[in-house]
Amino acid sequence: MNQISHLTLPEFKIVTPSTLREALSILDTNNTRSKLLAGGTDLLVDLRNRTINPNIIIDLKNIPELNELKQKGDIFVIGAAVPIADILKSKEVRKNFHSLYTALNEMCDEILRFRATIGGNLGTASPAADTAGPLLIHRARIIVASKKISREIPIQEFFIGVKQNCLMPNEIITAIHIPISTENEKSVFLKLKRNSEDLALIGVSAINYNSQTKLAFTAVAPIPILVDITAYISGNKRPNEEKFKEIWKLVKNAISPINDLRASREYRLHMTEILTRKALKEVLQK
């Protein structure tokens, strides 16, 4: 696990572009040998452990587009390099995206939150990424740019495998766009962990808006999973036991938890069911 194998970092060059254009151009010519630096909370550990060995590190923190945090019409924009601590200060995030706020507020520890970023959390694409579940249920779109084009990726298409995302090697995540719902939206994020700083054993997110109900699961499959259960819910009411069993069957088929040193597959399945019940209780009416 966190067994550090080297006291020094491997040798690399570093570049600190101040415009997105400059960063994209450097990435375009060096894409196979470069790594992007935002908060560095994963990158420096990977460098130290020699799991990566890049030639060039591109520090993205000074690029204005990646540091935006504001509402644009009915979309809320979170720049990829905004530290978690700053996102938590946003009243809009707290008001409009309850599950995302909860996830950020429970992520790592308060000191790391001054460095860790949402772009990094998604870019690393860990199956246990805490922001993934809330962003899935809040219908977020990932904005990415390359030297030639920029494009929007719906978050449900972003993750493709364990620590793998659909970005091309010459693309950078610039921002996350989350639609602000005018409907009465209720969302929740529940996380099971061993102690206060630990990675999620399970993350369950749930949302109810505009008569739609969706669940998202992290740390129980190779990628974060979104399950639409609208068909099983009537009138924004909590499902009865029979209906819940149908929902659980659907969820159980969608997830595939593993055995690892943090928890067994059986325990993860059992607790996912319990947290799913709890999450639905919170977002649906009696």
Added chain:
Amino acid sequence: MIVNESESLIINVNNIEHKISVKPNETLLDVLRLKLGIKSVKAACWSGDCGICTVLIDGKPMKSCLVLSHEIRNKSIMTVEGLLEDELFQKLQNSFVKNGAIQCGFCTSAFLLVGYYLIKNKRNLDLLSIKKGINGIICRCTGYKQIIDSIYELK
């Protein structure tokens, strides 16, 4: 500009400007301990877990093992050495002594810096927000209660 070799960097540590030559792969922790000889900043896990290498960067606590030296250009770094004359900091030190918040002492500098940050920056500081605030630092003597009490006394 791509920085390849060692580069001369002016960094401000404890209100003193230092001109030092650093390589891109050196962390802030390397620079503080090895180049500037500031040994109050401890090194242990090298992966952002234990928090005892915490320093204040532009007034915010950050773990220096996870910061590259080139990222601190134009930023001001504060360690406990730079706060020795600060009245609030002295009160916090005395509170640590009074409450027995120092056991082996290895984590003390980091807790003092975070405690100082919390008292200066958080309104309505209660026990829970102190607990959350110091969450990123590990005291292996497990003397957390005394540390929390020491900070709480000065809120």
